Amino acid sequence: MLFREIYRRLGRGLLLLLAVLVAGMVGYHWIGLSAGHDWNWWDCRYMTVITVASVGYTEVFPVRDIPGAEGFTVAIILLGAGAMVYASSVLVALFVEEDLRHALRRERMRKAIHKMKDHIIVCGTGSTGITVVRELRATKRPFVVVERDAERLARLEAEFGKDQVLYVQGDATEDDVLVKAGVERAMGLVAALPTDKDNLFVTVSARQLNPNLRIVARAVEAGTAPKLLKAGAHRVVSPNAIGGMRMVSELIRPTVVEFLDKMLRDRERNLRIEEVPVPPDSPLVGQPLRQAPIRRITQLLVIAAWEPEPDRYTYNPGPDYVLTAGVVLIVLGEVDDVIKLRAFFETGERSSVVHVPPRT
Template sequence: MLIEDYSLRDALWMTTITLTTVGYGLVKPLSVPGTYFTIFLSYAGLALILYALGLIGALIVEGDLFDLLGRRKMKQEIAKLRDHIIVCGAGRVGKQVIERLKKERTPFVVIEQEEHLFNSLLEEGVLAILGDASMEEVLRKAGIERAKGLVSAIPGDANNVFVTLTAKEINPGITIVARAERKESEAKLYRAGADKVVSPAIIGGQRMAISIIKPASVDFVDTLVCVEDVELEIEELLIADGSVLVNKDLKNSGIREKTGTMVVAIQREGKLKPNPGPEELLQSGDILIAIGTRQQLQKLEELACGRCKI
């Protein structure tokens, strides 16, 4: 437009056919400066196109393009999560949490700060976020407002305290299970807002002692909570308001006869009643802790939820 006094439309047309190497013809003859400018524009456009193609090729060869597309898809999947679990830390403890959540088919997302652990999670197809779980923006990316639970399994008690405080501040109603390395840190984690504090060292030591004293008992418990591909499972089931189990004692509830499951404990108003007697009266809101096969537990779930009649 400046050199040849073209209109905007003609200048745009000439530039387009030059850069695309179509070259239909001149709108009008070019002056000497216009000719040199067209030569420069042609080479510059060709160089830009070659550079762009090379960049795209490098991204494809190095896998970065697929990685970027994969991370974008992962962000979209995380944004769709509701009532999920957030696992903070994918180390030795966090890895066991992840495997159990996979087995239970519970939706979850992992926050991991170490890049090599983060990349290994991506290779396994696990929804994950690279970042510091104690940062508010990272927790929000994991959907902390929509999550029903959070497991803080980061090394270092101070880190877990900070994660707990931040998570409770954003979502006061979320259930938090935190890892404690030292016994004296448990009280601090509870004050920070943790609903349950687990010390792998203490539990591991106690289990080792019981394993040597009562090995058969430990093996049985392992089949319920640790071993994969076993017939028996343990489950928690809430008795709904419309359930036929309400106001019936265990003996006359028909649970054993109709489902084949065994109720080993009842949780009522936050208190646990292990090994309830046959005269124990079931109430709405009770949580039954039962043992049975998957099919048997599904039958009990139908009774507890009020979808079946005895």
Template sequence: MKFERSDPVDPEKKHRQWFLVLFAILAIGTTGIRLFTGSSWIDSLFYTVITLSTVGYGAPPGLPPGGKIFVILLVLIGIGTAGLAIGEITRYFVVERMLSVMGKRRDNRVKDLRNHWILAGLGRVGMEVARHLENDGIPFLALEVADRKVASAREKGWIVQQGDIRQEAVLEDAGISRARGLILTLSDDSDNVYATLTAKALNPDLRVIARANDPQSTKLLLRAGAERAMNLADAEAAAIARASVNPAVADFLEMVNISRDLGLDFSAATVHPESPVAGKTLAEAPLRFEYNAMVIAIKKERGSIIYNPPGNETLEGGDELILFAEMDKMEELRSLLCRPGGC
């Protein structure tokens, strides 16, 4: 039998409740002593505080028998309750704040994440991936084990959880069932393979993009279920060779990396069958003359890819277009191509 885990109590809400409890005890004690002794509000609060703190300055002067019973009840009920309230409030301001700084406390924004990416590892590669995701406005959650890296990432405002990506509970807490994809940037290929298998078992529809450090690991990751396995050493070597032999091509690819700084954007959008452009040729569709967009390639629903498609190529529902356009036009393009709610 599987039991559902209840959501943890919000620390902010919990500490407010304890503030109210402490205030209520002080208010009841102050009001009671004032009614029984006729003391001023300040003196009544003073006697209440020294009674609850067990300082022992003595009972208020002129305390009648009824007032003594009230003080007895205040001592029996109030001391323990007030002590617990003060302890919980102190715990919030000291322990919870320290955990928050260290990155060990659960981020309450996690429960609101939907269709997000989970990024595993905040090393050199992981930090760069996170920076790009943030710049592109893509929701993501980062998972990291090291305290220092977690604290540094939280200072940037990122949603970060501390934990081992290989553990099912950590992935479930990261919202794996609601996630769009998983990016693995761990330096150990065996960890990336294991994490891929675990993630795919929890969410078979999850898209997994993994880092690989050698060709053999690339094959293993693909067999484990990763959609893409990228060997960074090969990619860097290819980039260096390209810059040496074909500098113009290298400059163009570098422009792709900085395109957002130039107000341009590379993106992909899938043509919905009910889109106004479905059934039209590229020349007939308003992509070029209305949105000044360039279609770099078309990935057909059956899997084939058409690079630099001609004007007489017909757009069909399910076609995925690789677009290059101005950033402020990209959302309009998505609205034109996709069904309501996005691609």
């Protein structure tokens, strides 16, 4: 049963109960006038209420001594009881329906998370975590949120919409919660809990559950960073250090900062600096960039290339730069074009490049 239908029925029940109360007041007043009694409206209302509620208080009017009054009282009792039973049943159904709806949503979410693979787990949705979530949404990456605070989850749904963000409500430092989030199948994890101690616990647990997981942890205290790295984090990010770099960049390179800000906040064009790896089995391995029709199928600009061996960056690679297995191209452009290029690199066929609908 839909909520709208329940609210509609509840409204009908309350209107029916109100109609019984009004009919009782008018009826008793009319009966009193017919018998030559001047029963005021307050007494008529009181008599109707105690009759409908069946509380058993002393009768205000001598209904047994007045013709028709006793039968009218019986009718009011039956109609009032029926209206109250109807309204009460709908009210109970409202609570049951809400609980059932939450249960169904949790089950759908559990099944969706169970099917996920190579996703990112975001532990904590404070000021740092919510920024991570927004960026993952903007770049269309699959992710699962782990959050203990119900109020933060409510704010998450208010910002992105219900059923738009998959989450697990629980303590991210507990192994079973991480397992529910699919840590064994995930490709990355962001530890953005409020305290360094909790982030350290998450890092240790996640590394034990998935040795291949890429972990990025948040650290407030500078002394915590070495411990997080030793516990298994690939990178440690300090909000204080990032904030300091941002402040000095605003002074010495304000145009660059403004460019990056506009790129990240542009609502018309979803521009990002992204990385596109060349798979080892890609048909484009061994070919120069000029034969990879990047500019023909996308509007991406290749600004650098990283070679894992010997861990070297080539900035602004030219048309003769040869693509090798495992090389990662760093590109600037729209997210949809990045997705198209990844698909093209995997098959080498333009027919594999599918249209990616815009994010709503």
